[in-house]
Amino acid sequence: MDGFLNPASVALIGVSRQTGVGAYNNLEMMLRYGYQGKIYVIHPKVPNILGFDTYPSVADLPEAPELAVISVGRDRVLPVFQECAEKGIRHVIVISQGFADADETGADLQRELTETARRFGVRVLGPNTMGVLNAFSRFSTAFLDLPKDPSPPPLSLVAQSGVLQVGIESFTGRIGKAIDIGNGCDVHFADVLPYLAEDPQTEIIVLHMEGIRRGREFLQTAARMAARKPVIVFKTGRSEAGARAALSHTGSLVGEDAVFDAAFRKAGLLRVRNMVELRAVCKAFLNFRAMEGPRLGVATATGACGIMTADACEDYGLRLAPFPEEARSSLENPRIAWHRLGNPVDLWPLGMVGGSFTNVLERTCNALFRSDDVHAVLVIAPVMASPLHDDLRLTETTRRIQERNTGRKPLAFWLYGDGAHEEAPKLDAMDGVACFASIDEAVMGLSATYRFEQIRRKPPRAEILEHPARAETPVPLAAPEDVITGADAEEILRNYGIVSAPSRITLDPAEAVQWADSVGYPVVLKIVSPQWLHKSDRGGVVTGISDRASLERAFSDLSERFRHKTPDGHLTGIQVQKQLAGKELLLGVSRDPHFGPVVLAGMGGVYTEVFRDVARGIAPLEKEEAERMLRSLRIYPLLQGVRGEAPAAIPAVVDALLALSRLAMDHPEITELDLNPVFVNDQGCFSVDCRIVLSSG
Incomplete structure (x- = not known):
């Protein structure tokens, strides 16, 4: 990646002969940004651009530059790229659009570009990219005149759109380095992360992600570094409409969003949901050390905002700290005995009676910071432009507070009033202090630092994402029409320690009656046929059968129903099964195209798809992950037992999830597995119905 971000020399192909307003000349922009390396300009018709003698072709260059930037029409990209490769240029940025982001012709061109790059050993960024920005070395390949940060922050961005470079203020606030992978035909997230993990100029990593390639490799790379540097992921395309837009923008198939959630959680990544949260979280990491715990102290000029902060804490995973009792006597004022202090601390009455709001604020913040139960402080205060309210200015007060904040705990502000815009930059310039645009953003940002602290204390295990070694390779599963049900499916489950409800499959009603008599009623009857995979929807299940006569009638009815609805179908048999009591769950496996096997747990029964109370985990699962999946379900309190009910055997469910995880890892041919x-x-924990779907061929 250093060849992209710190090239000693660069060739520009497709530079406009025009300069100035409206030219969008990337040579002009590169010079204005301050690049000091050697520049070669290739143009077949113009002898000189901006004082640089041009070369008619890449082949005419006196040496192979470290980097080439191609900005020509898509139909000319491949011939120019071939010239670069033959010249020995090993890093190429393709700015041009119209590839997989456009149409099938463009997708074919992108495939050819990728194949050519691999054949020559060339790394490609793009196509459809803004390229790179390195504020430390003053290098930018953008065709826009981007602002230069005089003191670049240790934040590096990897995006799938140039808009995050152009709109820095609206996204991350500031950027030290940026890499726009565009369509990602070659260089992708999994390639950039290892570089940034070791880059001394990068302490915070932000990913803007529409889609992913080599997802398993990406997770392993991210997991290895997640405890060293925070990795913030702004994953878009969460909605169906967003997914369609992503396909047209960069040719990205975004996949199921809930699976991305599970993948990010497993790798220790910090996901943000929108631009507001992205900016807040970036600001928190740029300005704060991580919160060491979840408890927040709040000093507010208005009780209403204290309530808003309490709500935000609940929304974003923080808690209000207990008020430090040792400070009560020094802060409370006997002139307003009715004013009882708590957290949030309502400062205004004390300030008005004591004669100085800022003095009360300072003493309150000092008391909160001294408490071991407080891990960060949020100040909510007015700042007015009128000189009549200069007593509310906070710069000197904040400086004194920070001098006594020896633990370097985060100090966040939300300022309101017409003087806030002038005061906020002064506070932002102080070490360990940040002003946010709202209470919610302050809490969002602080919460993200605490989440990172939890990751740092218990890092994800990258090795868990690798396939566990087996003494013997399991024999691949196979079945007619690639579907396994009934006794064959139960045998597979049994081999992995998953217990099924007692049952028998038969075409003989007398055998069904004999079996039911031996195990006891009530029982259930189910049609077993590859044509009736969703039996309940077609009337293929009868429950609550309590005696012989009912069983014989139900057996006959199901047989006739199958023949009537599926005259050409194959009836494997009718399953007679012991009817069990308990809470109904869905357990299963799906195979994600990006991350591989995914284990599912959720509410089971006929209403599974109605309530969609489902948790997911990327296989292989660890015990703690399986337990967390169950705790996240809305149905979980019912499993714990309510209104005098005995709690369900939750450890047995955890064991079943771990068994499904092993089964999915052992058999990559399984595309779907439902226990429902x-x-x-x-x-x-007893499986009542199992269906296993295999990949074709």
Whole structure:
């Protein structure tokens, strides 16, 4: 990646002969940004641009530059790229659009570009990219005149759009380095992360992600570095409309968003949901050390905002710290005995009675910072432009507060009033202090630093994402029409320690009656056929059968129903199964195209798709992950037992999830596996119905 971000020499192909307003000349922009390296300009018709003698072709260059930047029409990209490769240029940025982001012709061109790059050993950034920005070395490949940060921050951005470079203020606030991977035909997130992990100028990493390639490799790379540097992910395309837009923008297939959530969580990445949260979180990491715990002290000029802060804490995973009792006597004023201090600390009455709001604020912040129960402080205060309210200016007060904040705990501000815009930059310039645009943004940012602290204390294990070694390679599963159900599916589950409800499959009603008599009623009857995978939807299940006569009638009815609805279908048999009691769960496996096997747990039964109470985890699962999946379900309190009910055997469900994880890792040919329902009671966890779908061929 150093060849992209710190090239000693660069060739520019497709530079406009025009300069100035409206030219969008990337040579002009590169010079204005301050690049000091050697520049070669290739132009077949113009002898000189901006004082640089041009070369008619790449082949005419006196040496192979470290980097080439191509900005020509898409139909000319491949011939120019071929010239670069043959010249020995090993890093190429393709600015041009119209590839996989456009149409099938463009997708074919992109495939050819990728194949040519691999054949010559050339690394490609793009196509459809703004390129790179390095504020430390004053290098930019943009065709826009981007602002230069005089003191570049240790924040590096990897994006799939140039808008995050152009709109820095609206996204990350500031940038030290930026890499726009565009369509990502070659260089992708998994290539950039290892470089940034070791880059001494990068302390914070931000990813703007529409789609992913080599997802498993990306997770392993991210997990290895997640505890060293915060990795903030702004994943877009969460909605169906957003996914379609991403496909047209960069040719990215975004996948199922809930799976991305599970993947990011497993790798220790910090996901943000929107631009507001992205900016708040970036500001917090740029200005603060991480919160060491979740408890927040709040000093506010208005009780209403204290309530808003309490709500925000609940929304974003922080808690209000207990008020430090040792400070009560020094802060409370006997002239307003009715004013009882707590957290949030309502300062205005004390300031008005004591004669100085800022004095009360200072003493309150000092008391909060001294408390071991307080991990950060949020100040909510007015700042007015009128000289009549100069007593509310906070710069000197904040400086004194920070001098006594020896633990370097974060100090966040939300300022309101017509003087806030003037005061905020002065506070932002202080070490360990940040002003936010709202209470919610302040809490969002602080919460993200605490989440990172939790990751740092218990880092993700990159090795868990690798396939566990096996003494023997499992025999691949196979079945007619690539679907396994009934007894064959139960045998596979049994081999992995997953218990199924007692059952028998038969075409003989007398055998069904004999079996039911032996195990006891009530029982359930189910049609078993590859044509009736969703049996309940077609009337293929009868429950609550309590005696012989009912069983014989139900057996006959199901047989006739199958023949009537599927005259050409194959009836494997009718399953007679012991009817169990308990809570109904769905357990299963799906195979994500980016991250591989995903284990699912959720509410089971016929309403599974209605309530969609489902948790996901990337296989292989660890015990703690399986437990967290169950705790995240809305149905979880029912599993714990309510209104005198015995709690369900939750450890048995955890064991079943771990078993499904092993099964999915052992058998990559499994594309779907559904256990629905699974009955869980105080005796254990029992699969009632299983369907396994295999990949074709």
